[in-house]
Amino acid sequence: MTVVIDWGAFFSVFVAALIGAVAVVSLYALGLRMLVRAGRVPVVTPAEFTDAITVLSEKEIRHASKQAAKAARKSPLTAGQRNLAFIAAIGCFVLCGAAVLGGIMIIVIGH
């Protein structure tokens, strides 16, 4: 009995998953970075405070919002530069979504 193992398939899965995950994470993180640069620092509160969540208390959220507003006021960028950063952020998020959809399409169409 001969057992043929397609090691190339394992390597392909690793490379495809690595490229996919790192591309999605990089684009999303870059989008957030651009949002911060545009003076629109996202302060996203937890959807629900279950027992498990210890990430932010109400007081910490208020503090974070205050800090974000202060950082936006003190931004050294001009209004035009901030708008440009905001457009870049949106572009990153759109690209990120497109990367995800593209990956799914490859799986669906490929088979």
Add this chain to the structure above:
Amino acid sequence: METAALVVVLVIALALFFDFTNGFHDTANAMATPIATGALKPKTAVLLAAVLNLVGAFLSTEVAKTVSGGIVNEADIPHDLLPQLIFAGLIGAITWNMLTWLLGLPSSSSHALFGGLIGATLVGFGLAGINFGVVLSKVVLPALIAPLTAGLIAFAATKVAYGITRRYDGKPDGRSGFRWGQIFTSSMVALAHGTNDAQKTMGVITLALITVGWQTGDPGSEDFHNPEFWVIVACAFTIALGTYLGGWRIIRTLGKGLTEVKPAQGFAAESSTAATILASSAFGFALSTTQVASGSVIGSGLGRRGSVVRWRTAGRIAIGWLLTLPAAAAVGAFAALFVVWFDGWGVAIDAVIALVVIVGLFLRSRKNAVTSANAMSDVAESGHVVDLPDVPGPTRRTSRIELMRALERAERKADEAERAARRAKKLKKAGGTPGEIKAARKAADRAARKYAEAEQASQEWEALSASRRARAQLAEWDLAIDDQEGAR
């Protein structure tokens, strides 16, 4: 033939029940991190997971083809025997799943299914019934490699996520925005789960249908092992229903293990899980989504600064994973023995066992007593593998920046001290009032003190870089001592 048809009907019912328990069990794994970080409300998460499991089940059929046309040599096994063996295998899988669930042991529904099938075929027909090449290349090796792959990818993705959003000026970094992203990445995990796990049941049902000639299409064609459309629909809806009804556990089970997962880390872990499972599904690898998600949580934890692995916990989880396949095979083999000894009556005995197991499972699920031992999500368990400091140390770049700042400050203060001393001397020579001279001397002393402080700070920052390795070593020793004390 009638008996075989009856057994196939039983196989379909049992396979769908297995599908249901799979969805029921794995909701917590797919949605563990977004709930832990507060990205989604538990109820929303459960509903989203159910819908996306349903959609995911329609995306690909490669895994189903692996199960229906590769693991078992169906052409060699008598067609009246194979449905009985599949039935025995499913009983092995469900029994092992239930047992591990009650005992709180880490397990994998997928490996239990394959283990049960392999064990039953080995006892019922012999070695020739198993296609070891496919088992090794599409089940065993992916089981060993996929969690490592997911861990490595999650590690890299976490580093990237933190690296891109890191700020060195102390201003807000906007990382809580990863919570929005988690809604999408956790949805992708649910989608990937539907794509991989629902197909395993489709494969089992298709295999049973082939044995009694109910599978349509040309047996010689490549598409012959594709599941029938009604099988896809039935499996998709069953796993979605199981996912939705299993949601109640999530709210209770997430209290432990994942409390330290931050949004950026959860986002990276989920991206890695979804990418690994989806890429594997396209190649027909039948993975355990639980193991991949656990590998990602561990990898992303290690991607954060100052994290240390608890090897004892990691070892316990790994042993649980390794045990699943042979243990389920043993239970499947035991169920197949009844078929070998008593033929049709053996199936009846197995059916009774299945009924007892299902009723037991149902009664157990009605009990609300949930403790950390019996209701822990397997992924949440993996959250304990990595120990994270409350406040991670500074990055190399932060150390460098702080060192530069301290040196600049020291230089500035040294200049100030020198200027103040010169001014005091000048005032004394020029015959300034004692008050003026005293004030100038005081200013010189203050500047000299500040200079000494700044100098010391710069030395501390310099020393910090050198001591980073030493501190990491100390943290590891502390953990080892904790582990030893825990063992005692």
